[in-house]
Amino acid sequence: GAVVSQHPSWVICKSGTSVKIECRSLDFQATTMFWYRQFPKQSLMLMATSNEGSKATYEQGVEKDKFLINHASLTLSTLTVTSAHPEDSSFYICSATTGLSNSPLHFGNGTRLTVT
Amino acid sequence: GESVGLHLPTLSVQEGDNSIINCAYSNSASDYFIWYKQESGKGPQFIIDIRSNMDKRQGQRVTVLLNKTVKHLSLQIAATQPGDSAVYFCAEFSQSGGSYIPTFGRGTSLIVHP
Numbered sequence: 715g716a717v718v719s720q721h722p723s724w725v726i727c728k729s730g731t732s733v734k735i736e737c738r739s740l741d742f743q744a745t746t747m748f749w750y751r752q753f754p755k756q757s758l759m760l761m762a763t764s765n766e767g768s769k770a771t772y773e774q775g776v777e778k779d780k781f782l783i784n785h786a787s788l789t790l791s792t793l794t795v796t797s798a799h800p801e802d803s804s805f806y807i808c809s810a811t812t813g814l815s816n817s818p819l820h821f822g823n824g825t826r827l828t829v830t
Numbered sequence: 831g832e833s834v835g836l837h838l839p840t841l842s843v844q845e846g847d848n849s850i851i852n853c854a855y856s857n858s859a860s861d862y863f864i865w866y867k868q869e870s871g872k873g874p875q876f877i878i879d880i881r882s883n884m885d886k887r888q889g890q891r892v893t894v895l896l897n898k899t900v901k902h903l904s905l906q907i908a909a910t911q912p913g914d915s916a917v918y919f920c921a922e923f924s925q926s927g928g929s930y931i932p933t934f935g936r937g938t939s940l941i942v943h944p
Contacts, residue, residue: 720873748932755838757919757937758874807873811930816862816881819921819932821873 717741718810720822727798727829735793735825737808743788744810748819749781752805764791765813798829838917840939849907849942853920853935858901860922860933865894865905868917868937877905877918907940915942 717740727733737747746765750758762783764770770783780802782794791810795802807824811817843849855863861882866874880887880894880903887894893906903920920935 718873746930755939757838758934760934763931805871809873809932811932813930815925815930816879816923817930818864818876818879819923820876821866823873824871826871 718744718808718820718822720808720825722825723823724826725828727827729799729829730797732794732796733798733827735795735806735808735827737791737793737810737822739789739810739820742810742812744791745788745813747785747791747808747810749783749791749793750807750809752807752824754805758807761793795827798827800829803827803829838937838939840941842941842943843910845910845912845942845944847910849905849910849914849940851905851907851918851938851940853903853905853938855901855903855920855922855935856933857922857924858898860924862923862930863894863896863903864921864923864932865892865903866919866921867914868919870916874919910940910942912942912944915940 719738721736749761761776762770762772764783764785766785772778785791809819809821811819864879865877868874878889878894885896891908895904917937917939919937921932
């Protein structure tokens with residue numbers, strides 16, 4: 715079945731540094747990728763929708779200059795958390811789909827970000 | 831496609847019982863639905879899907895029911911096992927601006943007691 719690989723699975727960084735998270739679709743072309751943030755015992759919060767070759771669409775309240783998203787190819791999207799602060803510590807999850815009607819949405823295994 | 835970060839409702843069952851997890855969706859134009867299972871510290875995993883031209887679909891130990899009249903989706907798990915303990919999300923898919931966008935339900939935390 716379709717697989718989405720997310721890397722790294724866990725990262726600890728110092729406050730003020732930037733962290734890049736990669737999301738790869740391994741066996742299908744992901745026209746659309748989504749980035750979510752999830753706090754403990756809460757549901758997924760959509761941060762942005764990324765279509766290959768175009769700028770990401772950010773949800774209200776998500777700072778696009780802080781959470782940089784690049785979707786340069788049909789198999790790779792990256793989320794860069796710039797100038798990270800402790801409040802950015804969270805579980806970040808990507809998902810990918812071909813964008814076709816009735817096409818399943820596949821998730822990566824998430825990245826646990828801890829900012830110290 | 832936005833979902834709100836709310837604390838999750840919980841369903842507790844005994845091992846061997848059947849579990850029913852419910853989801854109310856919002857968009858009558860949604861034509862595709864998926865149930866996901868998310869274990870602690872992992873990303874959501876696809877369980878079963880259903881298209882809007884169906885009202886029931888069965889998988890291994892799982893059944894999804896779709897009632898379009900009241901915009902309700904349910905996931906039934908037969909003979910629930912401790913390994914079924916997880917958070918379960920429903921997702922509805924609809925066309926939006928040329929893209930096929932998912933919207934997630936709140937999620938339900940299923941706890942299975944041995």
